[in-house]
Amino acid sequence: MEFIAKNTDILKLKTQCAVVFALNNKLLTSAEKIDKTHHGVLSKALKSKDLGESLGKSLWISVPQTSKEQPYERLLLVQLGKPAKAKTTDIKCESWRKALVAINAAINTTQAKDAAVYVDDVNIHESTESTLALATDLALSAEKSQYRYDTTKNEVKLPVLKKMTLVTSDMSAAKRGLTKGKSLGCGINTTRELGNLPGNICTPQYLADQAKSLASQHPKLSVKLLGEKQMEKLGMGSFLSVAKGSDEEGKLIIMEYKNAKNATAPHVLVGKGITFDTGGISLKPGAAMDEMKFDMCGAASVFGAMHALVEMNAPVHVVGIVAAAENMPSGRASKPGDVVTSMSGQTIEILNTDAEGRLVLCDALTYAERFKPKSVVDIATLTGACVIALGSHATGLYSNDDKLAENLLAAGEKTADRAWRMPLWDAYQKQLDSNFADMANIGGREAGSVTAACFLARFTKKYKWAHLDIAGTAWQSGAKKAASGRPVALLVEYLLNN
Incomplete structure (x- = not known):
């Protein structure tokens, strides 16, 4: 599986699946941009409690095709639960890992071959190198989710996801983390x-x-x-x-x-x-x-x-x-x-x-x-x-x-x-x-x-x-x-x- 780090805008990066987050029942930056573009469709999902408030809950959002240039084909909204510290975007490492399991489980039910995850200003509370930790766990979780035992079985449905992009401004740490996470996933x-x-x-x-x-x-x-x-x-x-x-x-x-x-x-x-x-x-x-x-x-x-x-x-x-x-x-x-x-x-x-x-x-x-x-x-x-x-x-x-x-x-x-x-x-x-x-x-x-x-x-x-x-x-x-x-x-x- 290929992992890429990019610093870009959610309204510009072409992907088959865009993943955005809610924290403490509030939309994070990239999710807010989508929300404004599509007349509050994500806000309504939060208000109606379609997403739910539990950590790791995910919801596929149906967004109308506003133009031929719309970069995302699918949109997945994921709940990060409560912050580790009040009035911050800090989350526990355990919360991030649980969210990643939910993300990969949801994407692997689709035919999406690539996905982009917008971490915005999320920070790992326990880490001094937050982006490194975010990226490592993202690649590790995705790589592990791809494994299926098929050596002695005739018919096994394998995930089709081939590429995942982590969108962040901290490119150096992200690249190091993605390399570490992918390598560790391969070893596991x-x-x-x-x-x-x-x-x-x-x-x-x-x-x-x-x-x-x-x-x-x-x-x-x-x-x-x-x-x-x-x-x-x-x-x-x-x-x-x-x-x-x-x-x-x-x-x-x-x-x-x-x-x-x-x-x-x-x-x-x-x-x-x-x-x-x-x-x-x-x-x-x-x-x-x-x-x-x-x-x-x-x-x-x-x-x-x-x-x-x-x-x-x-x-x-x-x-x-x-x-x-x-x-x-x-x-x-x-x-x-x-x-x-x-x-x-x-x-x-x-x-x-x-x-x-x-x-x-x-x-x-x-x-x-x-x-x-x-x-x-x-x-x-x-x-x-x-x-x-x-x-x-x-x-x-x-x-x-x-x-x-x-x-x-x-x-x-x-x-x-x-x-x-x-x-x-x-x-x-x-x-x-x-x-x-x-x-x-x-x-x-x-x-x-x-x-x-x-x-x-x-x-x-x-x-x-x-x-x-x-x-x-x-x-x-x-x-x-x-x-x-x-x-x-x-x-x-x-x-x-x-």
Whole structure:
């Protein structure tokens, strides 16, 4: 989708759909101009309460064709609700985002191929760079609204909107915001698509091919792939204990994007990429097992973040590591009670083969040491316990560094991709004690998400590290079952700020 910033008048810019606003039940500047041109048609809609006063309400306005030169074919009036501060045109960021959802939903029901949005003197109350925030969210929302899963479906009605123009006087900030928002939207849609693909298509090899494809389009991105023989030489016995149960070969995928102005140590993202999780020998119940194709959403979020960064040509140095494998119950699969040796040299007693994510992640986290990273953030659909603790609203955040945790939390708040910090106390570590190895891979029923994080913490002592448990936020179930694209926005914001 194409995004353009222009400084022009609503009575001059030719568009198939013009979008104007009411705030606190009063028309903003561009809406007032239309109102005067068409003898009060918008004022009447407000007075009659056809639009309504609730935030995000929209109304198609029928305007008579006054001349052949009339630039707009359709007119959409959108309610911004109450201002964030009395007697101002300041609105909350959340209000703007809700309005954008309504705008895109309305436009996507039409055959309009282009639209122009007139923000006039609207300001984002919480932002020091209001136009940048307006533009970023506009492009992000529009790009996300274009996504439809159609890879394995024959008939899917796709939106026809191809171009959106933001009309504003602050051109420089608008252009930067539109680039950022579009890039972020592309990254989020990449994550959604990978998550939504079925496990028979999105295999470890498929993810490896996607990494190579992305690198072929972006010269500053390089890719390295490790197969099972190479991982065996590195001593990744924990990772291989999961991969060996499947006919699909496990892959460690390393993507490096090097675009920082100065030679700097990278930030590293590590994604759990279990492309399908049966539970292994500790077989899962059959109900909703199809949703275990989403068990690679941590890996998908790494792909999405890398895609967004290269699209916006971000001045950062980032390494993305994806630990990709299937967890299957074959004759070669690990058994409860097996003991394996991780790349770090620590031994692990596998008490439950359905706690496989931490087994592939621990070796990937040890591999990350070679980059001497500024920070490492792993992202994983790790535990059902995190869903019980936080539901689907917040991602669980664990960290061995307070500043890193604060930066991630702040990025989540800014992008409405929120996380909540959970404890990582030594008192929980004793639950991982084993009679036959250095540790067990599960810590019992209590505090399951915490003990999973405590397990990973044993492999991250050489750098600043955070763990994001996205089991509750990576996808939604039910009639609207689909990957969410989280936490790409949080990750990209963190990387851009640090």
